[in-house]
Amino acid sequence: MELASALRPYRETGALVLAIPRGGVPVGRVVADALGADFDLVMARRIDAGVALDGTGKTWHTNDAHADSNTGSLRGAHFDQLCRQRAVYTPVRKPAEPGGRVVIVVDDGLVSGATMHAALASLRKRHPARLICALPIATRAGLDQVRALADELVCLDTPDRIESLAHFYREFRLVSDDQVRQLTGMASAQSPRRAGPGAVPSVPALSKVMLIPYGTTPLRAILESAPNPVGVAVMVHAGDAQRRAARSQYLARKLRAKGLATMLVDLQPDGRVDNAQVSALDDLAARLDQTLSFLRASTPFAGLPAGLLCAGTAAAPALRSAADHPSQLGALACVAGRIDLAGSAALQRLETPTLLMCASGTAESIRIHQRAFEQMHCPRQLNLVPASGCGFDDRKALAEIATLTGDWFERHLANQTRPCLGYRGEEVSSISPGQS
Structure with missing residues (x-):
């Protein structure tokens, strides 16, 4: 996959790939396997123009948010949906800890930037060592909404407008909850990992x-x-x-x-x-x-x-x-x-x-x-x-x-x-x- 190739400098570095469900999960799974990286989800959901929720229920606004947006009445239902998704996708384990790690956030595309903005902003508060936004395709205006939150942006194509992400993929299918759960539960194709010559040995979390x-x-x-x-x-x-x-x-x-x-x-x-x-x-x-x-x-x-x-x-x-x-x-x-x-x-x-x-x-x-x-x-x-x-x-x-x-x-x-x-x-x- 082209996106994984663009991220090759992070291969076997102990990076954590986080995908935004549902569309970002197949893309993130391929990237994680190609890099030999850990894989998990980052929960975020757009609720209105320029406004999105993160996994804790916090509301984030981009520069495109409307001053008269009626997000208050929408927030509760959307946060319930986020909680339901997390419970369905990873019911028996805690989310991966991004603190002190190289974190690569992946989605299948970016149009307005609100969802990715919420994901990056919530992760930034958890102190990753480096925060990377990786996308196959994104509008230039959408990238502008998230540029300040990421240490690095990796994007393969930046058209001025995106009417439908499906037009930019050879094969584009809607992702079901069952597919997300299956992809999230898979072990990395690179596991067990083998360190190359001169590679730093893996060190577990320690206190x-x-x-x-x-x-x-x-x-x-x-x-x-x-x-x-x-x-x-x-x-x-x-x-x-x-x-x-x-x-x-x-x-x-x-x-x-x-x-x-x-x-x-x-x-x-x-x-x-x-x-x-x-x-x-x-x-x-x-x-x-x-x-x-x-x-x-x-x-x-x-x-x-x-x-x-x-x-x-x-x-x-x-x-x-x-x-x-x-x-x-x-x-x-x-x-x-x-x-x-x-x-x-x-x-x-x-x-x-x-x-x-x-x-x-x-x-x-x-x-x-x-x-x-x-x-x-x-x-x-x-x-x-x-x-x-x-x-x-x-x-x-x-x-x-x-x-x-x-x-x-x-x-x-x-x-x-x-x-x-x-x-x-x-x-x-x-x-x-x-x-x-």
């Missing part, structure tokens, strides 16, 4: 606590992941766990929404504040090395590329460790860290692509980061995050840190090796060492 052996005080690691993550973000700090807990969990959720697994570790669990002395940095570096060794030897994430997100005092041992063991990490991100404590020698030897983030309201922190940035020769970027003081406790600053870190990891853990240097959000490619 567990593990203990990392270290002396007499094991380190507690919290591992969480949606199925088949594209990489793992190791998140470390040194003490002050009570204040950092909510912030760390927020950042972890955002990174998982990017398709990453997360591993949270406090390198100094007995520390009430993040104020480790310089004399303790070697011990913190040893604890970090043990953490990364444990990641490779004792977790389901052993085969995934790893990025390290560190904060505060943990930044210095992180930089030292990355400089001493350049093959351990694919990317590094430091938030408001005492990176100067790593020492000039470590900064100059660093090869790992490094993102530095500091608060824009602290002159001393800016000076420290600028000086470290100038000493590095690796691919690097320095961002000043709007924040008062040196902390990042407000949600807006945390959201920017999550976005910067997620984008940095996504870029460098995907083996895109072109050197780049950036400063305050601006990126310059192919900068030779020393041209800071």
Whole structure:
């Protein structure tokens, strides 16, 4: 099928194909089988011009919705129909979870765009790693209604008008409920899947606590992941766990929404504040090395590329460790860290692509980061995050840190090796060492 061929880059990536019933189900089934992807339904239903319902009963309006539309009186009957369809099509299992996954939404065609708009908008709220709208045919006006909701649009033909989808198919049959149920219940034609050479092993959904052996005080690691993550973000700090807990969990959720697994570790669990002395940095570096060794030897994430997100005092041992063991990490991100404590020698030897983030309201922190940035020769970027003081406790600053870190990891853990240097959000490619 031509649509499956256009989606070949997502073959065997752990993608989830979701079809809009009923017409989209035969198309989605073929696409899922060709890609070796999981397959399920996304419930959505047009109820009036420019207005549609999603599977939760929420009403979504496109730009073409009429101001005087009488959708209120129509909503109840249409939502009952959606609930009936879901009960008939998949009576004995829960819907697939799109969070943190590549999600491909398929229908047999798009005219006004209202139904697809509702499907994409409802899925976007569930934080997929990437959301793709895939269609054999769609009007240009209809695509305009959904363009902003998808990370990628794949469409084979875009006529100005569609009077009937049947005119664009060699064979076009109405799909019955029984056919939907049969196609939804089929196992993928690619199952059991066989990973090709160099393919990342499949990782199941995971949420567990593990203990990392270290002396007499094991380190507690919290591992969480949606199925088949594209990489793992190791998140470390040194003490002050009570204040950092909510912030760390927020950042972890955002990174998982990017398709990453997360591993949270406090390198100094007995520390009430993040104020480790310089004399303790070697011990913190040893604890970090043990953490990364444990990641490779004792977790389901052993085969995934790893990025390290560190904060505060943990930044210095992180930089030292990355400089001493350049093959351990694919990317590094430091938030408001005492990176100067790593020492000039470590900064100059660093090869790992490094993102530095500091608060824009602290002159001393800016000076420290600028000086470290100038000493590095690796691919690097320095961002000043709007924040008062040196902390990042407000949600807006945390959201920017999550976005910067997620984008940095996504870029460098995907083996895109072109050197780049950036400063305050601006990126310059192919900068030779020393041209800071």
